Amino acid sequence: MKVSELGELGLIDLLSKMVSRALDKQSRAGQQLILGIGDDAAAWYGDASVQLATVDSLRQGVHFILETTSWVDLGWKALAVNLSDIAAMGGLPRYALVALALPGSTEVEDVTALYAGMLELAKEFGVAIVGGDTDDAPLVDITTTIIGSTGSREAHLLTRSAAQPGEKVAVTGYLGTAAAGLEMLTKHLSFDAEAMASLKKAFSRPYPRVAEGQILVGHGVRATIDISDGLISDLRHICQASRVSARIEIDRLPVLPAVRANFDDKALGLALAGGEDYELLFTASANIIDKVIAAAPCPITIIGEITAGKAGEVTLLDGKGNPVNLAKAGWEHFRTT
Structure with a gap:
């Protein structure tokens, strides 16, 4: 009918x-x-x-x-x-x-x-x-x-405008998986069955981090955003709202082996700008993040730190602390200065 x-x-x-x-x-x-x-x-x-x-x-x-x-x-x-x-x-x-x-x-x-x-x-x-x-x-x-x-009137909200210089930047789960799934589906790519299933699920059935959000509140985290537009874009939202800047170490980005193995050099671009991961990106002191890691049901990874530079600016660093030229990394969606 x-x-x-x-x-x-x-x-x-x-x-x-x-x-x-x-x-x-x-x-x-x-x-x-x-x-x-x-x-x-x-x-x-x-x-x-x-x-x-x-x-x-x-x-x-x-x-x-x-x-x-x-x-x-x-x-x-x-x-x-x-x-x-x-x-x-x-x-x-x-x-x-x-x-x-x-x-x-x-x-x-x-x-x-x-x-x-x-x-x-x-x-x-x-x-x-x-x-x-x-x-x-x-x-x-x-x-x-x-x-x-919220759980009560006394419970504080997680917002984009509460990041402070000196805090670490951390993320739940993995990055770039949903974007890899989308590329696999639209380009009809074929991998091993387990990898294809995990990538498709990440794109088609993202799992909301509601429990993790409660853990962040309970441990005193203040600044958070969900990753819908992509790591760099959403981190810029936090930095602009908080009037701070950030540094990200690309070697620390949590990327599934299935994405690294099947997308090679493109994996970095997917992790940085792919979007639709719906993971939680947050900032807090290292001590607080250690407590969150111990309590969270999913992996938590520290990927960088908040700095007192130009509001909204995000700098990417390689393993030696050098700024990354994104064009050479195979990712040209946008440039950084």
């Missing part, structure tokens, strides 16, 4: 029932929910905490290609990129609103698969999908809004 055959009201009813069945009435979100899908707005009981809200979109032809992405994975990712923003603020995700625009020729089964992917991740993090919007469009466009909160 086509979406055009089911109609907007039929589609809303179908998805509403699907979400209602998946809602855990015993979860915190379920217990506080007053109104979900079906009214002009969702409503829920507040609590004694700071409320957070974020919104992001995935657009066909810009952020994904249906020929290389399953609808289930697309649903997962549409929610994951927003949960990552909440994680980067040190918050916990609570509710989601989904605005979905798509052609009427779209199969209903594809839309339910999209929601199945969202609901799979939503269940894992206790998030309730409580409403949204549907519209007709020539291409698929998924805009997701997440409402979250």
